[in-house]
Amino acid sequence: MNLILMGPPGAGKGTQAKRLEDGRGLIQLSTGDMLRATVESGSEVGQQAKAIMERGELVSDEIMIAMIRDRIQQPDCENGFILDGFPRTIAQAEALDEMLTKMDVRLDHVIEMKVDDGILVDRISGRFSCTSCGTGYHDRFQKLQKEGVCDNCGGTEFTRRKDDNAETVSSRLEAYHAQTAPLLPYYKEHGALKSVDGMADIDEVTRQIEAVLGAV
Ligand code: AMP
Numbered sequence: 001m002n003l004i005l006m007g008p009p010g011a012g013k014g015t016q017a018k019r020l021e022d023g024r025g026l027i028q029l030s031t032g033d034m035l036r037a038t039v040e041s042g043s044e045v046g047q048q049a050k051a052i053m054e055r056g057e058l059v060s061d062e063i064m065i066a067m068i069r070d071r072i073q074q075p076d077c078e079n080g081f082i083l084d085g086f087p088r089t090i091a092q093a094e095a096l097d098e099m100l101t102k103m104d105v106r107l108d109h110v111i112e113m114k115v116d117d118g119i120l121v122d123r124i125s126g127r128f129s130c131t132s133c134g135t136g137y138h139d140r141f142q143k144l145q146k147e148g149v150c151d152n153c154g155g156t157e158f159t160r161r162k163d164d165n166a167e168t169v170s171s172r173l174e175a176y177h178a179q180t181a182p183l184l185p186y187y188k189e190h191g192a193l194k195s196v197d198g199m200a201d202i203d204e205v206t207r208q209i210e211a212v213l214g215a216v
Contacts, residue, residue: 002105004083007113009172010120011198012205015136017084019206027076030084034067035059053163056171058088058179065095088180110187111212113198117173124164131157
């Protein structure tokens, strides 16, 4: 099964994608994570992307399409993938359609996680994740069970994203509304779009997504 999780920054796409990986054996393809790894590598593309990401703007379609084209053809995607953060523009969606058609791969679901802008800044500003296993937490909404220790792997180092600050978040939201929200009617027309309530608690959102996907 192949799906796209859509929604504004802070909607919970990454959290739900991780749950789908664990529950259904799908692979999470997060273009944000791929870009952060590229930035870490210090390559030229990474240096260009770093400045754009820190401003909360979108990296060029050309770079993003090439990145997904390489990744989606890897053998581990054959059992199904979850696109998290891609496509973010109409050009990316059209390129994705074209590559999937060429690969004879079907897109089964596009799931929109609906969340009001008002709560996103709060949600994003308190986020942090375990450096070792990537499990996501929040200062108020998803606390560690034991102070300083990852619930999942016992790791003791945590990171916060540089673009998770109030100023950059408002640019990211603007980019979402201007460039990514137009994809909702695009996928509605193609008949694959379903919406879930991203304001509900994490378990409830998982239940709603599972209801869309149907039995394992
Ligand atoms: P995310 O982790 O999905 O919130 O992405 C973090 C940042 O990476 C975004 O604010 C963009 O600057 C960049 N980015 C991630 N995915 C894409 C994409 N599909 N197209 C353009 N820029 C992207």
